[in-house]
Amino acid sequence: MGSDPEVYQFATTELGLTAFRELVTLAMVLLEDSNTALVAARELGEHRFRRSFVRAAFAYFDGVTYAMKQLALANGEARFSAAEKSLLAEKTFELDDKGRAFERPTKLRTLANLRFAFNSLTRALDRKVEVDFAGPGWVAMQEALRIRHRVTHPKSVESIELSEADVRTVNIAGEWFTASWKHVFTGVK
Numbered sequence: 001m002g003s004d005p006e007v008y009q010f011a012t013t014e015l016g017l018t019a020f021r022e023l024v025t026l027a028m029v030l031l032e033d034s035n036t037a038l039v040a041a042r043e044l045g046e047h048r049f050r051r052s053f054v055r056a057a058f059a060y061f062d063g064v065t066y067a068m069k070q071l072a073l074a075n076g077e078a079r080f081s082a083a084e085k086s087l088l089a090e091k092t093f094e095l096d097d098k099g100r101a102f103e104r105p106t107k108l109r110t111l112a113n114l115r116f117a118f119n120s121l122t123r124a125l126d127r128k129v130e131v132d133f134a135g136p137g138w139v140a141m142q143e144a145l146r147i148r149h150r151v152t153h154p155k156s157v158e159s160i161e162l163s164e165a166d167v168r169t170v171n172i173a174g175e176w177f178t179a180s181w182k183h184v185f186t187g188v189k
Helices: 014-044 047-079 082-088 108-123 136-152 165-186
Strands: 089-094 101-107
Touching: 014 047, 014 165, 047 082, 047 108, 047 136, 047 165, 082 089, 082 108, 108 136, 108 165, 136 165
Parallel strands: none
Antiparallel strands: 089 101
C-alpha cells in the first residue's frame, strides 16, 4: 500500500498515510466480524446471535466513523475550526475546581457524528461527492440505531428479542454505510 499512487491522493502527509491505513485495516477487521455475526444470526436464528450481530455492526460503524475523522484531521487540519478539530478528535475541555484545564472524551450523538464524519472527510480530501442522507439506507440506519438502543439499554426481555426484520434493517444500514464510505474514496455509488 505504501507505494500505491492512489493511496497518496487520500493521504497528503505521513500522519495521513498512517490514518488511511488504519481506516482500511480497521474497516476490514470490523466488517469481517459483522459479516460473521450476520451469518450466525441468519443461520442459527437465535436472539443471542441476532443481538451479537447488532453489536458487531455498530462496532463497525463506530470504529470506521472514528477512523474517518482521524483521516480527515490528519489531511485537512487547516480546513477545520477549533471546534471541528475538537469534535474530530472526540475530545472536549473543562476546568476543575482549582481552575486547571483538563481533557475528556466527548459524547457525540451517533447519527449526527456519522454525518459529521462523512462531511469532514469529503471536505478534508477535497472530494466532490455527496453521501445520501435521504434515501432508504439512511432511513435504515436511523431504525438500526433504535434497534441497537433496545439491545444495549434493555428494558425488558421483549425489547431484546430481535426479529429477522430487525436483522435485515441493520444489514441494510450496514450496506449503506459501507457503500457510502467507499463512495467517498472512489466516487462510485
